[in-house]
Amino acid sequence: MLATTGLGIIRGERAVFTDIDLAVEPGEAVVLRGPNGAGKSTLLRILAGLLSPTVGRVTWDGAAIADDREAHGRRLRYAGHGDALKLALTAFDNLAFWARFEGTPVEAVDDALDRLGLGALGMLPAGVMSAGQKRRLGLARLALAPRPLWLLDEPTVSLDAASVDLLAGMIWDHRAAGGMVVVATHDGLSLPNARTFVLEKAA
Amino acid sequence: MLTRLANPTRFLRLADRLLPWLGGLTVLAFIAGTVWGLGYAPADYQQGDTVRIMFVHVPAAWLAMFGYSFMAIASFVGLVWKHPLADVAAKAAAPLGAGFCLVALVTGSLWGQPMWGTWWVWDARLTSMLVLFFLYVGYIALWSAIDEPERASKAAAILALVGAVNVPIVKFSVDWWSTLHQPSSVMRLDGPTIDPSILWPLLVNAIAFQLYFVTVLLWRMKAELIGRRVRALTLGLAAREA
Amino acid sequence: MDAVATFLAMGGYAGFVWPSFALTFAVMIGLAVASRRALRKAQRQLELLEQSRPARRARPGKAA
């Protein structure tokens, strides 16, 4: 279980947010909402262990993630604003790299491409794909090997309605298998009985 | 003691109490050292009156090296113990160190011209000082290239530490290089012993330079701390207006 | 007068000794002045900001 206690961060000598207490149980989805600059991306990066909070701490099953960042990295999937694709490589090679990098079987790549409706495009260089296809290819990493925690930052940007439904389905399956999701999103993505967590702009 | 000083407000108050004394002492030591060195210390039998350049050249060179060590230690303290004043001190020291480095280089050149008959020789000491100057320039450039103070301070600290590991290697390599390439006719700047009549004014001036360093360092640290407060307030205003 | 002239001549090395001291003091005074000026500027800005803060606080409800 992922939990934060009294989380606060100062960036540019300004408090982005303070006193965030958030707990995510297995099977649960949390949707982060709030105006621009309220720190949705910042919070996701803290949960991923990319950023250290100024005060407070993030724990996984009671142990602080800062104590073992590598272990925490192995239980999460983070999807940020970039798709993390190399345009010179094919769709398959892009995914295969991430599979090898995290030490999971490369055989899962074909399934992951199929899952996102990219099965026919596997041999195409990522550079010739449309923005929506690139985003789907980036999200295909979610389907590589199961990991308990998904942290998604605006995953629906440049996706069409059908692809958004696809993503919603993936999140549903992930939760049904006991996975957790924290997602920052403005609109579109409807997640049944998800909890909404509103970030206020710090004064 | 250190933790008490870590509080910037307390530090500012202490600095305000110390600064008038430091400033006065600096000026007095300068006058004493310079008058003694220029007027009363004897001229060298070999180098004549040019030896008086030593009274500014040597303290400047010492402080140029001291400045980098200070910066590296402050950076280490800032990175490891996250002491809030350490990176302010490191940033404030850099232009001072660079300034003394420049003074040491130019006065060395002005001393060298009558002695060696040339403005610049690729002597190991001068070359090391030149590389040290470049290291200062890089450090200052990195500070000014990164806008967010948190990232800039940590990046600069990493650079200072990597530089500090490299400085002895650079020094050694330059010494090695100069024995390889240098014709041995170059005169050594320092004799085996320095006469007390020269040593005393030199020490007084060295103390004056050190006092100057501390005084201006405190001014710069104060300015930096207040500047950060200003930055925080303006950003806060901007955030509220948005 | 002679003593002063001898002193100023620096045994014929006046052109090296005096510029060395002049440069040293120029750099040191320059750094000191620049540092003082930065400090004054920061202090002035802080004063200005602290004066304008209460005015902005007096507009409640806007942030909400």
Next chain:
Amino acid sequence: MSAFLALLRRDLRLAFAQGGSVGLVIGFFVIAATLFPLASGPERAELARVAPAVIWIGALLATLLSLDRLFQADLEDGSLDLLLVGGTPSSVVVLAKCLAHWLSTGLPLVLVSPLLGLLLGLDPVGIVMLVKTLLLGTPTLSLIGAVGAGLTVGVRRAGILIAVLILPLYVPVLIFGAGAVDLAALGLDTGPSLALLGAVLLVSLPVGTLGAAAALRLAVL
């Protein structure tokens, strides 16, 4: 280990792919070195004397030119975040990227250096020593360079800033590297210079990886 190999393989593929940087770096190195005789005049004895310096400086600048993309591309497309939260220690990530950088920049420079040695009139003894010193010295250039690349990733005018930060730190490599070739030309013992080059490499291995790893963690803040 699998993460290290995967990253190494990917970076090498990208470097040697169409639009990669390998050809450009070699091109720069060769052109810069051949411009030198045009500036100094073609007397062979004179050229042979400065050849080690010219080739070493050329290698140094060619390495420097390729450094600003070392982490920048990964930062821009979001890969850097994932490399750092993938459960692999960041120093391993840096080491893999440095090795890939050396294999795609330093090693090709070493391979074309005999050709430049010939063009500049270096004798066979000098050429052999040149290859040896470059082989020992260029990995250090990549490692120390990685610190500069890490510190400046995402910063304005990173390329020129890297040069200012890193070139002074390249002084020992340059001195021992070019110095050994000079010594060989004079028929003197080059053992100590090669040992010193090796020692500098051993020091820069931890300093470069840890420094660059720390710098990268800052860059993704």
